[in-house]
């Protein structure tokens with residue numbers, strides 16, 4: 005399994021402020037309120053995209069910010085919204101916040117909003133009621149969400165390339181995908197697995213190229229079978245055979261030896277659908293050698309290819325796609341069985357040494373959206389806090405008139421509305 009990680013700091017845009025304004029028209033004594041709403045702040049999204057196979061691009065620019073919404077304007081003009089920022093991630097990316105899994109972006113096109121842009125503040129025109137026809141109150145924009153998120157990519161291949169050393173596995177991967185593995189004319193060029201994303205008509209899939217295997221690999225020979233576990237969970241194998249054989253042995257001998265090796269490692273590997281491809285068909289005498297190989301494997305469909313000239317590759321790619329279609333899609337990795345959501349109480353009250361703290365997203369947002377220069381806005385805030393039960397909770401905690409209350413970065417003195425006598 006290939007694990008890739010990135011830590012990001014995402015900030016969604018703040019909503020634009022609502023506007024406080026009154027119509028001014030010739031010959032009209034008192035125009036009505038016409039302050040427009042602020043535009044919404046941009047959100048930050050993740051989107052799975054099959055063109056990507058690593059998180060490296062994101063890891064190098066960890067601060068991600070979406071733009072703010074514009075303020076509302078007079079004449080009921082709504083501010084422009086901030087544009088969303090969409091970060092592309094490879095399919096198979098897990099998104100965590102504070103250690104909790106938020107989402108698993110499995111398939112190309114899957115999207116997840118990780119930080120929501122703030123709502124635009126309402127302009128005073130939206131506060132107009134039959135009782136208050138000239139409201140002098142406008143909300144400020146809601147702050148955008150800010151989070152630290154951890155991304156983890158666990159990519160497993162759909163299809164594994166197996167073969168003796170030097171068979172041309174890495175060359176083939178580089179032809180079928182955008183991967184750039186090291187290629188050289190000696191055995192054991194590949195030391196760790198390479199991955200690439202291939203596109204066949206109508207589908208995309210991940211191919212793994214692993215180090216070459218030799219006889220006795222399961223007992224630790226060569227690079228051993230350490231890498232076979234990487235392909236244990238692939239759905240289809242492509243067995244690549246060098247038409248010239250390996251170190252004096254014929255293509256067919258290497259073919260048999262490799263399958264024996266796979267079986268010695270695990271039965272499940274042998275039971276996987278296997279596409280047999282004979283490589284290096286561009287060399288002299290290739291046709292003769294191929295005929296000899298075919299004779300030994302009469303019942304097997306054999307693809308004759310050349311990773312160098314590209315001969316036979318379109319047919320091979322189609323065969324890969326077909327074979328994958330026939331094997332049920334196993335989960336790429338164990339999917340989370342549930343996603344946790346924390347239900348936050350509307351607010352909490354805590355008694356500190358010399359003041360009372362009210363905390364919670366809802367109250368803090370309410371404070372952030374209140375313009376304290378507007379008396380009506382302050383009165384409205386008090387009314388909402390009372391309705392939410394903040395006043396009651398403070399009293400229960402022992403607050404008295406004149407004590408200090410803090411909500412977010414704001415502090416004020418507690419002065420409850422005089423209680424009306426019941427008639």
Ligand SMILES: Nc1nc2c(ncn2[C@@H]2O[C@H](COP(=O)(O)OP(=O)(O)OP(=O)(O)O)[C@@H](O)[C@H]2O)c(=O)[nH]1
Pocket residue numbers: 167168169170171172173174175176186187188189190191192193194195214215216217283284285286287309310311312313
């Ligand atoms: N003539 C010819 N040479 C090829 C072809 N494919 C690969 N080669 C050459 O074979 C050599 C080995 O290629 P690699 O792609 O590194 O082979 P590999 O199977 O990944 O090798 P290991 O990683 O060592 O197991 C290189 O010199 C390639 O240029 C082919 O189709 N025709």
Ligand SMILES: [Mg+2]
Pocket residue numbers: 173174175185186187193194213214215216
């Ligand atoms: Mg290689």
